[in-house]
Amino acid sequence: MLQRLDVDLECGDVTWTREGLLREDFARFNLVNVPVKLSDSRSKRYLPFFGDIGAELDSLQPDELKRRIRDCIERHINRAEWDRLRQTEKAEQTSLDMIVDNWGAALAGAAQGAAQGGAA
Numbered sequence: 348m349l350q351r352l353d354v355d356l357e358c359g360d361v362t363w364t365r366e367g368l369l370r371e372d373f374a375r376f377n378l379v380n381v382p383v384k385l386s387d388s389r390s391k392r393y394l395p396f397f398g399d400i401g402a403e404l405d406s407l408q409p410d411e412l413k414r415r416i417r418d419c420i421e422r423h424i425n426r427a428e429w430d431r432l433r434q435t436e437k438a439e440q441t442s443l444d445m446i447v448d449n450w451g452a453a454l455a456g457a458a459q460g461a462a463q464g465g466a467a
Contacts, residue, residue, distance in 0.1 A: 366419045367404050378402045
């Protein structure tokens with residue numbers, strides 16, 4: 348089901364920017380043009396904006412695509428809040444690691460306590 352961000356999800360004004368595959372990528376990365384299929388129902392909206400030029404998104408090198416996605420997301424992140432959350436996550440991970448590292452001792456202690464409680 349298609350959702351509209353502005354209405355269905357109450358996101359307010361939404362601005363879209365093309366961040367994945369860009370026109371200049373054809374020259375920069377020597378991409379192969381895949382002609383637009385005129386039988387595709389989306390072609391009528393695509394052709395006036397982009398012309399008969401296209402490529403698969405995965406024609407970009409994975410590292411380049413990851414960099415673009417990361418850069419786009421990071422432009423919209425509150426860096427101070429992000430760093431605070433990363434520190435919290437790191438502290439939580441350290442706590443979980445300590446629990447896991449001492450799980451055997453905890454089980455042994457619980458077993459010993461149960462045995463002593465049963466003998467009373």
